[in-house]
Amino acid sequence: xxxxxxxxATNELSVALNEDERLIVEKNELDERNHSEHLDPIIDEILNxxxxxxxxxxxxxxxIGPGSYTGLRIGVTTVKMFASILNKEVVxxxxxxxxxxxxxxxxxxxxxxxxxxxxxxxxxxxxxENGQPVNVIPDGHYHIDVLxxxxxxxxxxxxxxxxxxxxxxxxKQIEQLDTLELxxxxxxxxxxxxxxxxxxxxxxxxEPVDPDLLLPNYLRRTQAEVDWHKKTGNPFGxxxxxxxxx
Amino acid sequence: xxxxKDIRILAYESSCDETSTSVVKNGREIESLIxxxxxxxxxxxxxxxxxxxSRHHIEVISQITKEALAEANATWNDIDAIAVTYGPGLxxxxxxxxxxxxAASMATGLPLIGVDHIMGHIMAAQLTDEIIYPxxxxxxxxxxxxxxxxxxxxxxxxxxDTRDDAAGEAYDKIGRVLGVNxxxxxxxxxxxxxxxxxxxxxxxxxxxxxxxxxxxxxKSAFINTCHHADxxxxxxNKYDLAASFQAAVVDVLAHKTIRAIxxxxxxxxxxxGGVAANLGLRDxxxxxxxxxxxxxxxxxxxxxxxxxxxxxxxxxxxxxxxYNEGEFSxxxxxxxxxxELPYAAEMLK
Ligand SMILES: [Zn+2]
Numbered sequence: 001x002x003x004x005x006x007x008x009a010t011n012e013l014s015v016a017l018n019e020d021e022r023l024i025v026e027k028n029e030l031d032e033r034n035h036s037e038h039l040d041p042i043i044d045e046i047l048n049x050x051x052x053x054x055x056x057x058x059x060x061x062x063x064i065g066p067g068s069y070t071g072l073r074i075g076v077t078t079v080k081m082f083a084s085i086l087n088k089e090v091v092x093x094x095x096x097x098x099x100x101x102x103x104x105x106x107x108x109x110x111x112x113x114x115x116x117x118x119x120x121x122x123x124x125x126x127x128x129e130n131g132q133p134v135n136v137i138p139d140g141h142y143h144i145d146v147l148x149x150x151x152x153x154x155x156x157x158x159x160x161x162x163x164x165x166x167x168x169x170x171x172k173q174i175e176q177l178d179t180l181e182l183x184x185x186x187x188x189x190x191x192x193x194x195x196x197x198x199x200x201x202x203x204x205x206x207e208p209v210d211p212d213l214l215l216p217n218y219l220r221r222t223q224a225e226v227d228w229h230k231k232t233g234n235p236f237g238x239x240x241x242x243x244x245x246x
Numbered sequence: 247x248x249x250x251k252d253i254r255i256l257a258y259e260s261s262c263d264e265t266s267t268s269v270v271k272n273g274r275e276i277e278s279l280i281x282x283x284x285x286x287x288x289x290x291x292x293x294x295x296x297x298x299x300s301r302h303h304i305e306v307i308s309q310i311t312k313e314a315l316a317e318a319n320a321t322w323n324d325i326d327a328i329a330v331t332y333g334p335g336l337x338x339x340x341x342x343x344x345x346x347x348x349a350a351s352m353a354t355g356l357p358l359i360g361v362d363h364i365m366g367h368i369m370a371a372q373l374t375d376e377i378i379y380p381x382x383x384x385x386x387x388x389x390x391x392x393x394x395x396x397x398x399x400x401x402x403x404x405x406x407d408t409r410d411d412a413a414g415e416a417y418d419k420i421g422r423v424l425g426v427n428x429x430x431x432x433x434x435x436x437x438x439x440x441x442x443x444x445x446x447x448x449x450x451x452x453x454x455x456x457x458x459x460x461x462x463x464x465k466s467a468f469i470n471t472c473h474h475a476d477x478x479x480x481x482x483n484k485y486d487l488a489a490s491f492q493a494a495v496v497d498v499l500a501h502k503t504i505r506a507i508x509x510x511x512x513x514x515x516x517x518x519g520g521v522a523a524n525l526g527l528r529d530x531x532x533x534x535x536x537x538x539x540x541x542x543x544x545x546x547x548x549x550x551x552x553x554x555x556x557x558x559x560x561x562x563x564x565x566x567x568x569y570n571e572g573e574f575s576x577x578x579x580x581x582x583x584x585x586e587l588p589y590a591a592e593m594l595k
Contacts, residue, residue: 036341040348040577054353069297070338073304074345081349084308085322212309224295232290242287243265243302245280245310 115169261335273566406457
């Protein structure tokens with residue numbers, strides 16, 4: 001099965017082509033806020049070099065979130081249209097699971113996170129089992145204190161041998177991390193980046209979804225909605241309540 | 247068999263709070279038009295919240311692509327090009343239509359055409375009647391108030407624009423003061439028809455010899471009048487307030503536009519944009535043009551009310567003209583939230 005995977009979740013753009021378990025090619029570039037300009041040409045280049053057409057791809061995979069909201073939407077919109085038009089499969093993969101997948105040792109609690117500013121993180125924790133990162137602290141939007149409480153609880157209950165922080169922003173929290181009950185280390189630069197090749201690998205074992213229903217996993221309501229909810233007490237309701245064809 | 251092949255364009259528009267797709271034949275005929283509006287959502291906040299708008303766009307984009315093809319009884323094989331608004335507008339919102347259109351272009355191999363949203367608004371006229379060039383357009387919406395000279399179907403120049411607020415923006419702001427929910431234009435227009443111009447609000451820059459507008463002074467005068475009345479517990483007639491505001495807006499727009507028509511002598515006069523749906527403005531412009539000397543009277547095209555608001559059919563219409571000129575975009579096409587039509591040389595002085 002040929003899988004084309006992309007990540008536009010962070011300021012790194014990553015595109016990869018996998019054939020089943022095997023990575024054929026992965027291209028990464030750091031392009032601050034220019035994913036819209038670079039994504040399609042990179043896909044085109046990878047396909048051309050491998051003498052493939054988009055219709056030769058069996059499954060599309062994308063980092064579904066968390067991450068930059070605008071970035072996520074560029075990637076998700078792109079694969080959703082590919083899959084919808086070409087009648088192919090599409091799979092969304094957690095950005096944090098993809099980060100955690102860069103570490104393969106067992107018995108290590110891997111905390112994957114993306115800096116969400118003001119001591120907040122989009123984060124989740126994973127444990128490797130048979131080469132698959134299994135989610136043990138759910139992906140969410142956490143203040144560092146809340147995240148560390150959850151990590152300490154996990155350490156107490158499950159006694160993993162090692163603790164690893166991977167992704168972005170944790171190096172700014174050393175004072176806080178030093179209070180943890182287990183010595184920790186940080187991921188390498190390579191591990192801290194999101195790799196589309198790993199997204200492709202994880203996508204192999206996931207159920208495809210209806211492209212029309214594929215949406216970013218923002219993990220956070222917009223501030224406007226939160227304020228409105230607080231002010232009015234009205235429930236958020238499904239988004240479909242607010243969009244109508246006229 | 248017809249020697250000239252029909253050209254069908256599938257177009258996307260997602261620059262603000264409407265997600266729209268359309269199939270347009272030969273730039274003139276709407277074969278399908280799907281508009282998913284988010285107004286209900288943004289009414290919760292009293293105006294468009296960009297992040298919320300972007301989230302809604304992505305929810306419907308692939309679905310309404312299929313709907314546009316189905317309603318036109320078409321498959322991708324019947325389509326000749328894919329068009330999309332790339333600016334101006336909300337960047338996050340634009341990026342949904344843009345990412346979708348580019349992905350569709352890659353998946354189908356069809357050429358891509360990036361369209362200026364304002365050119366689209368003006369080209370809604372082409373879906374109503376044939377435009378004879380040169381033409382002059384009064385383009386009025388929430389973000390823009392411009393007089394545009396159309397030299398031919400793809401070369402447009404701004405000859406006058408607003409120095410501050412757009413007319414539609416002023417409507418929304420005074421609407422808030424009157425307690426009218428966003429978007430306020432339609433209600434103010436209705437109230438204006440039930441009231442009289444009793445407040446004599448200022449008509450800014452009306453006698454200046456350029457074609458520029460300014461609506462912030464009018465907006466402030468309106469708000470001050472309401473605040474003052476509030477302080478002395480005086481109840482003002484909302485219909486008269488609406489009528490007085492609208493009269494000031496329409497006076498300035500009509501006065502400057504008629505002067506531009508006299509100078510540029512266009513063969514067609516067009517109105518475009520959301521405020522072009524304002525009945526007070528439509529009636530006034532038609533009446534003023536009917537009063538011109540016969541040799542100065544252009545053909546008038548006022549698009550149907552549905553085509554004044556944001557929609558993908560107008561993008562398909564404009565894209566057809568670009569298609570004929572071979573003006574295609576490549577996969578690096580990016581959103582340009584502050585895209586502007588070029589200014590006429592005399593504007594740059
Ligand atoms: Zn518009």
